[in-house]
Amino acid sequence: MKFADLLSLSFHTVRSNRLRSGITVAIIALGITALVGIITAIGAMNQKLTESFSNMGANGFTIRFKDRGFRVSNNRELNVKRKSEKQQKKSNLNRPITLEEAESFAMLYRYPSQISLMNFAGNNANVSTASRKTNPTVALIGGDENYLDLNGFSIQGGRNLSRADVVSTAAVCLLGYDVAKKLFGDDVSIATGKEVRINNGLYKIIGVLKSRGSTFGFSRDNVAIVGYKNLAQYFAANSFAIGVKTSGINRVEQAMGEAEGTFRNVRKLSVTEESNFVLERSNSVAEKAMKSLGYITAAVTIIGLITLIGAAIGLMNIMLVAVTERTKEVGLIKAIGGKRSSIHTQFLTEAVLLSLAGAVVGIALGIVLGNLFGIVLQTAFVVPWNWIVYGVVICTVVGLAAGLYPALKAGRLNPVEALRYE
Incomplete structure (x- = not known):
C-alpha cells in the first residue's frame, strides 16, 4: 500500500471518530498552549525590559x-x-x-x-x-x-x-x-x-x-x-x-x-x-531580570513537557482502544495481503496527525494569549519562531512515541483470529 493511500486512510479514520479525536487534540493543545503562551509572554517581558533599559546605555x-x-x-x-x-x-x-x-x-x-x-x-x-x-x-x-x-x-x-x-x-x-x-x-x-x-x-x-x-x-x-x-x-x-x-x-x-x-x-x-x-x-539590572526570566522559562518548559507526557499517555490509551475497535479491519487488511509495515505506518500516521493537530491549535492559542499579555505591557507583537518549531517537533515525537506500541500490537494480530473477533 502506498504512503499516500495510508495517509488518506488515516485522515478518514481520524475524521470518522470526531469526538475521540477532538478530545485527544484538546489534551495535546492544552499543554502546547500553556508552553507557547508563557514563552510568548516571557518574550514580551524581555522585549519590554530591553526597551526600558536601552536608554541607560551599555557604556x-x-x-x-x-x-x-x-x-x-x-x-x-x-x-x-x-x-x-x-x-x-x-x-x-x-x-x-x-x-x-x-x-x-x-x-x-x-x-x-x-x-x-x-x-x-x-x-x-x-x-x-x-x-x-x-x-x-x-x-x-x-x-x-x-x-x-x-x-x-x-x-x-x-x-x-x-x-x-x-x-x-x-x-x-x-x-x-x-x-x-x-x-x-x-x-x-x-x-x-x-x-x-x-x-x-x-x-x-x-x-x-x-x-x-x-x-x-x-x-x-x-x-x-x-x-x-x-x-x-x-x-x-x-x-x-x-x-x-x-x-x-x-x-x-x-x-x-x-x-x-x-x-x-x-x-x-x-x-x-x-x-x-x-x-x-x-544594563546589569536588565541582564539580571532577563536571567531570572530564563529560569522561569526553564521551569515552564519542564512543566509543559510533563503536561505533554500526560497527553502522550492519553493518546496511547486512545490508540490502544482504536486497535481493539478495529481488530476486524486489521484482520481484513492482512487477509488481502496487507503488510505488517503498512499497518504500523497507518497507526503511527494517525497518532502523529492527532498530535500535530493539537500542536497547531496549541501554538495558535499560545501566541494569542501571550500577546494579550504583551498588549498590557504595550510591546510589539511577539512570535516565538523557535518554539513554533520546537512545538511541532515535540508533538511529532509525542505522536510517534504514543502510537508505537499500539501500532506494533496491531501489526502482531493474527488475521484469522482478527476476522473472527467480536
Missing part, C-alpha cells in the same frame, strides 16, 4: 552603597571576622556614600567620562499647586546637570538643571510628564515657570520631561527632580550614588577599574578591607 555604570546586611555562616567565620575588624585602624563598613565623598570622587576621577551625582528621597512625595495635587507616590530624585543624559531622560519644555542651580541649592525642579499632566492638564508646556510645592517646600518648575511610558504597569514619568544638594539639605535622602558614562562600551571595564581604585581612596579603605560599595553596569 555606563553606577557606584552605589553596598548594604552588607547581617549574615553568620558559622561561629569560626564570625570570630575571624570580628578579629579582623578589630585590627582595622578605622572601620568604614556599613557607611553610606556621603555628599563629600561623592563630590571628592567627581573631582579626583581622571578617566575621560561624564559623571553624575544623585540621591533619592523615596517614591512617596506629594507635588501640588494651589488647586491640584498628586497622590503621595511621586519619586523624588536629586540630580545634577548630567543626570538626565545618563538616565535616558530628555526635556520636552523648559531647560535642564544647571551647575549653578545645584551648587546654590536653588529651589527649582524638573517634573516628569505624568506629574505635570496631573497638575496642569494635557498642555504641559504651561507648567514651565510655575511654582509647586514638593511636600512642604516651594519650588519653581524650570522644565518638563518627555514621557518615557511605563514598565510592567508602573509609570516612569511619575518623578520630580531637584538638585542633589537641595535634596540632601531639605529631605530625608538616602545614600548618594555616582553615575559614570564613558565614550564607548569598550572603555567601560577600564573605567570601572580606575573608578574602584579612586573611590577606595576616597572612602579611606586599607588594602585589607573589602570594598564597601558596588560598581554596577547600567
Whole structure:
C-alpha cells in the first residue's frame, strides 16, 4: 500500500471518530498552549525590559552603597571576622556614600567620562499647586546637570538643571510628564515657570520631561527632580550614588577599574578591607531580570513537557482502544495481503496527525494569549519562531512515541483470529 493511500486512510479514520479525536487534540493543545503562551509572554517581558533599559546605555555604570546586611555562616567565620575588624585602624563598613565623598570622587576621577551625582528621597512625595495635587507616590530624585543624559531622560519644555542651580541649592525642579499632566492638564508646556510645592517646600518648575511610558504597569514619568544638594539639605535622602558614562562600551571595564581604585581612596579603605560599595553596569539590572526570566522559562518548559507526557499517555490509551475497535479491519487488511509495515505506518500516521493537530491549535492559542499579555505591557507583537518549531517537533515525537506500541500490537494480530473477533 502506498504512503499516500495510508495517509488518506488515516485522515478518514481520524475524521470518522470526531469526538475521540477532538478530545485527544484538546489534551495535546492544552499543554502546547500553556508552553507557547508563557514563552510568548516571557518574550514580551524581555522585549519590554530591553526597551526600558536601552536608554541607560551599555557604556555606563553606577557606584552605589553596598548594604552588607547581617549574615553568620558559622561561629569560626564570625570570630575571624570580628578579629579582623578589630585590627582595622578605622572601620568604614556599613557607611553610606556621603555628599563629600561623592563630590571628592567627581573631582579626583581622571578617566575621560561624564559623571553624575544623585540621591533619592523615596517614591512617596506629594507635588501640588494651589488647586491640584498628586497622590503621595511621586519619586523624588536629586540630580545634577548630567543626570538626565545618563538616565535616558530628555526635556520636552523648559531647560535642564544647571551647575549653578545645584551648587546654590536653588529651589527649582524638573517634573516628569505624568506629574505635570496631573497638575496642569494635557498642555504641559504651561507648567514651565510655575511654582509647586514638593511636600512642604516651594519650588519653581524650570522644565518638563518627555514621557518615557511605563514598565510592567508602573509609570516612569511619575518623578520630580531637584538638585542633589537641595535634596540632601531639605529631605530625608538616602545614600548618594555616582553615575559614570564613558565614550564607548569598550572603555567601560577600564573605567570601572580606575573608578574602584579612586573611590577606595576616597572612602579611606586599607588594602585589607573589602570594598564597601558596588560598581554596577547600567544594563546589569536588565541582564539580571532577563536571567531570572530564563529560569522561569526553564521551569515552564519542564512543566509543559510533563503536561505533554500526560497527553502522550492519553493518546496511547486512545490508540490502544482504536486497535481493539478495529481488530476486524486489521484482520481484513492482512487477509488481502496487507503488510505488517503498512499497518504500523497507518497507526503511527494517525497518532502523529492527532498530535500535530493539537500542536497547531496549541501554538495558535499560545501566541494569542501571550500577546494579550504583551498588549498590557504595550510591546510589539511577539512570535516565538523557535518554539513554533520546537512545538511541532515535540508533538511529532509525542505522536510517534504514543502510537508505537499500539501500532506494533496491531501489526502482531493474527488475521484469522482478527476476522473472527467480536
